[in-house]
Amino acid sequence: MLEYDVVVVGAGLAGMRAAIEAAKASKVTVLSKVHPVRSHSGAAQGGINAALGPDDSTESHAFDTVKGSDYLGDQDAIEILCREAPDDIVELEHMGTVFSRDANGRIAQRPFGGAGFPRTCFAADITGLVILHALYEQMLKTGIKVFEEWVVTSLVVDDNKIRGIIAIDMRSGRLEAIKAKAVVLATGGCGPVFHNSSNALISTGDGMSLAYRAGAPLMDMEFMQFHPTTLKANGVLITEGARGEGGHLLNALGERFMARYAPQKMELASRDVVSRAEQTEIEEGRGIDGCILVDLRHLGARKIKERLLQIRELAIDIAGVDPIEEPIPVRPGAHYSMGGLKTDVSGATLVPGLFAAGECACVSVHGANRLGGNSLLETIVFGRRSGKAAGEFAASVAAPAFPESAIRDADARIEGILKRDDGEKGYALRRELQETTHENLGIYRTAGRIQRCVEKVTEIKERYASVIVQDKGRIFNTDLVSAIETGYLIDLAQAMAAGALAREESRGAHSRRDFPSRDDDKWLKHTLAYWTPNGPRLDYLDVTITKWPPAERSY
């Protein structure tokens, strides 16, 4: 059996950053269900935050993040994120990452939503791509072994300790086990719980679900960020950088309606604020075909071609609109999961030896609402920290015993799906799931709707027990993988809906029409969801407050 000190699951920014760090002191490998450069971090457009300028401060970055989080973020973690950001950006630059530059040749910074200062570093609108490539190239240089197109299907936890993982090697179709002293999950987000999300089709919350089933609690899953500007046809993102560069949001009457909702920050208020404003405009009849418009025309062709090149192409290809000539119709779309596996500031989950970083983790630095540009930052800062901690953990324990039965069990589960002929295809179930979350767990929520969602998801889960696939082979069975992924989405939807139903207040991305204000007395706390056979069991945890007592939030 293959054996490593540290196994990293996921080769996006968080996973590769963790691996590079862990490799300094331990034997490490990375598994990824796609080639590393295909990871969804590459789709990040707008940028990565750090207080670099002499007039900015990490303190101010931290305050903006705390306020953006609607005071649900843990302030000790936020202080670490913001304090360590400048050095991490410089390190990325030294590794070779390309950044757009200012007139002095320094890393340029653009304004982003909810930030008191232009502190988002970027490379045109391909920031995620250039960082992903830089890290991948560092992995090549250091010679870290990657098992590409290996899909992890189980975490092996025995006696409440991590023992390793089991994965399908897509190419051979065989199940393989890897024994590990420590495992770092960096499997990214779970946007496809919702209809038309901005996430990749592969962002199916695998790590979140696998660890949840293995006993690690999920935290704050009811907080799903709806990004204000996604394309109607398929949810593909138009970066916040479009507004950062000066783009306007217009309603059907041609008004910059943000003046009514966030008179100071206008288009650059926090994402939850802007998305709610859009939704209200649309619901009150001032939308256009279910959308509002993002207008970039006044920026001029040159700026658009230089700094917003990718989104111009996407608008032309997908919406048939050239932003140089016409405004782009957009609407809010599911984009980022603030929730994830509960970790401490070293990435440790509640299962010894199991770590998590990046979007699949909840440290929590984003609280109830993430600021744009803070997620890429989180992947780097907490990817690095969890890689280091996992290496140290591995050095402190003996090689664990790997229960042989785990492979047999995993194989039996897969055979069970392959052999079954009577049941429903996963695709139809997934579509129903997305419809119910979209309808009932969207931007505005009420007890009645959430309850409907809970019931529907429970029903879908029961039907999922007899999911079938048409492809009965073993080699590169994407039909099978998709069916397995649908199972992850269902579990996560259950945790989201349960958390949302219980939380009787409005905070950040979670807006209850029946409880329209924030309630710090009752709800200044994190939701924990533990897996049980009968659905999630909820528990709560205090928020860490260091310097900034909760205050009213306006933009």
Add this chain to the structure above:
Amino acid sequence: MLATFKIQKFNPETDGKAHYRDYEIELPERATVLEAIIAIKEQLDGTLSFRCACRSAICGSCAMRINSCARLACKTKVADEVARFGTVLIEPLQKLKVIKDLIVDMDPFWRMVEKVRPWLMPDPHETPPERERLVAQGTDRDVMRDSLCIFCACCHTDCNVTEIEPGFVGPAALARGHRYVADTRDGATEQRIRLLSDSHGIWECARCFVCTQVCPKGVDPRESIRQIGHLAFERGLVSDDGARHAQAFLDSVKASGRLNEATLPLKTRGLGVLGMTPLAIRMFLKGKVPFPLQKPVPDVEEIRKIFELTEKKR
């Protein structure tokens, strides 16, 4: 819109060789080829296998041959293909081994990319600055363009040279090599130019521009290859046959306004040309050896002026 598809299928567990299967499916007007094959997989044929991830032309997963041209399925509109060809023919990328249906073994491609040592190699004598390295605005335009590459392998697999010379590192790898040659922060420029203009490097390029034409991201590998060649000449790193071939080409046109095909091999390969004797004899017998002595074209002076002007313009 009702559209028809002809898709190459191969299941390694049951099929001896690849075959085609036809599908017909109802799609929205603006559907992409990716959306179409996803719909086919979900509704008609769950065994249909392909890679995909981002749906927005940034992950490079869904490269395939669509009506005989390497393209990203997520960036290709079904309606456009139907308007031009009546139907949508889909096959795996060329030259790479098919694993299943439209999924090919990308390993040989990745090995080529690795050959160009794609990571920053700062000058080893430099002490890295405490903060970021400075890069003057505007000097990184080429680096940015090369950085748009998503490693989809469209250019690599449609390249005319990889067709006849599988050792050629190919346009994508060379563009990535150029990304570091052009990077002012890199300290290994000379070493890189040597590597990239070595055998199987830039001089094997046939200058057909297919790479630039098929690139879905506007990377322009041919331009990157040209720039490396230019730097190789500037630094006198021209010992490769390919470089000598280019020089001989230029000298001939400059001297006579014509391409002297009879002396070209001698100038390119030096004494190595003796190895080509059997080929020369066969060509001679077929009347295909060009006459070595050529008169200059009548207006050769005009041509020389063009050379002078372009050299001055640099």
